[in-house]
Amino acid sequence: DSVFSHVVRAPEDPILGVTVAYNKDPSPVKLNLGVGAYRTEEGKPLVLNVVRKAEQMLLNDKSRVKEYLPIVGIAEFNKLSAQLIFGADSPAIGENRVTTVQCLSGTGSLRVGAEFLARHYHQKTIYIPQPTWGNHPKVFTLAGLSVKTYRYYDPTTRGLNFQGLLEDLGSTPSGSIVLLHACAHNPTGVDPTRQQWEQIRQLMRSKALLPFFDSAYQGFASGNLDEDAQSIRMFVADGGECFVAQSYAKNMGLYGERVGALSVVCTAADVASKVESQLKLVIRPMFSNPPIHGASIVATILKDSNMFNEWTIELKAMADRIISMRKQLFDALRARGTPGDWSHIIKQIGMFTFTGLNSKQVEFMTREYHIYMTSDGRISMAGLSSKTVPHLADAIHAAVT
Numbered sequence: 267d268s269v270f271s272h273v274v275r276a277p278e279d280p281i282l283g284v285t286v287a288y289n290k291d292p293s294p295v296k297l298n299l300g301v302g303a304y305r306t307e308e309g310k311p312l313v314l315n316v317v318r319k320a321e322q323m324l325l326n327d328k329s330r331v332k333e334y335l336p337i338v339g340i341a342e343f344n345k346l347s348a349q350l351i352f353g354a355d356s357p358a359i360g361e362n363r364v365t366t367v368q369c370l371s372g373t374g375s376l377r378v379g380a381e382f383l384a385r386h387y388h389q390k391t392i393y394i395p396q397p398t399w400g401n402h403p404k405v406f407t408l409a410g411l412s413v414k415t416y417r418y419y420d421p422t423t424r425g426l427n428f429q430g431l432l433e434d435l436g437s438t439p440s441g442s443i444v445l446l447h448a449c450a451h452n453p454t455g456v457d458p459t460r461q462q463w464e465q466i467r468q469l470m471r472s473k474a475l476l477p478f479f480d481s482a483y484q485g486f487a488s489g490n491l492d493e494d495a496q497s498i499r500m501f502v503a504d505g506g507e508c509f510v511a512q513s514y515a516k517n518m519g520l521y522g523e524r525v526g527a528l529s530v531v532c533t534a535a536d537v538a539s540k541v542e543s544q545l546k547l548v549i550r551p552m553f554s555n556p557p558i559h560g561a562s563i564v565a566t567i568l569k570d571s572n573m574f575n576e577w578t579i580e581l582k583a584m585a586d587r588i589i590s591m592r593k594q595l596f597d598a599l600r601a602r603g604t605p606g607d608w609s610h611i612i613k614q615i616g617m618f619t620f621t622g623l624n625s626k627q628v629e630f631m632t633r634e635y636h637i638y639m640t641s642d643g644r645i646s647m648a649g650l651s652s653k654t655v656p657h658l659a660d661a662i663h664a665a666v667t
């Protein structure tokens with residue numbers, strides 16, 4: 267018999283597995299509110315017009331070949347990605363203190379950064395928010411870091427547990443790595459205010475904590491790319507060092523193209539260049555060099571001011587539709603007199619609402635109403651439309667009464 271007969275069947279992924287269950291459900295009223303992927307009012311995935319236009323331009327360009335990219339990816343894509351997240355006028359970029367390498371979307375950027383840190387950084391523990399994106403602990407553990415948490419969400423207020431956050435970060439060993447969601451915290455939809463970010467920055471710099479930003483929703487939280495990068499830019503402005511993982515999955519709708527970048531901001535240009543040389547030693551045995559198509563689309567859009575503007579308009583429209591879904595769901599629950607305070611639905615930002623529903627209530631909603639969502643009570647607002655809000659509101663109402 268097989269030498270793998272001892273292999274046990276692994277459970278489905280808590281997030282991506284929701285789609286697997288959804289696809290198996292024959293119900294005509296089923297609703298997938300699991301995976302954080304944008305859907306239109308018609309409930310369909312969206313390929314941005316500006317992405318289609320960029321792809322057409324690439325197809326028409328007969329000079330394009332399919333050669334290997336350099337280990338660090340498309341240089342122009344890396345430069346444009348750094349400008350997008352740090353700002354085109356960022357002194358760190360002007361002083362050549364930033365190295366950016368193209369990675370496999372946000373996950374790949376986090377992994378490459380974590381592997382680098384496990385090899386070259388004196389502290390091997392990363393502190394991640396409680397709760398956070400389900401894949402974070404696995405990515406960092408497998409990269410060789412040890413994972414601890416810091417308090418982030420307050421279930422009673424359904425807001426930020428700012429005191430707990432400050433206490434926990436304040437009691438970490440100096441030099442520890444700290445994971446920060448740049449904006450649109452997943453799964454809670456709760457972000458620090460600008461003032462709170464400043465307090466976090468001061469505390470972290472006073473203890474020489476190393477910020478590792480995860481930016482997967484730039485432009486999706488507020489609808490404005492610069493606004494959603496402010497937390498990162500505050501840290502870079504103080505001249506300190508940080509890691510930033512960037513994903514184009516959501517804000518450009520390039521989910522399956524796996525387009526992302528890892529940036530490392532250093533205090534000196536020669537350090538940045540040595541860091542880049544070591545990042546190449548992480549990437550080469552991992553995936554050798556990154557895929558050409560998605561990053562070419564992004565570079566085509568970012569380098570052309572008209573296409574960039576067209577992108578910002580389409581991005582804002584996606585963000586606005588999600589905000590209108592929040593309002594409609596909130597109004598629908600109020601109209602039903604659903605017990606409980608549901609104002610967090612309109613206070614939270616980004617793609618997700620952290621409803622506060624427990625796993626039993628989620629199971630009920632899946633069984634009786636064919637609502638598919640993660641067991642922690644998170645729903646992807648992008649999966650809703652005006653037509654399906656009533657069905658979800660009925661399900662929530664039934665689950666809590």
Ligand SMILES: Cc1[nH+]cc(COP(=O)(O)O)c(CN[C@@H](CCC(=O)O)C(=O)O)c1O
Binds near residue numbers: 281301374
């Ligand atoms: C905070 C965060 N960081 C990184 C990623 C990785 O994205 P990518 O660029 O595709 O590697 C995601 C996607 N998380 C949503 C998508 C599905 C997934 O879990 O992956 C989600 O939480 O639904 C995040 O939510």
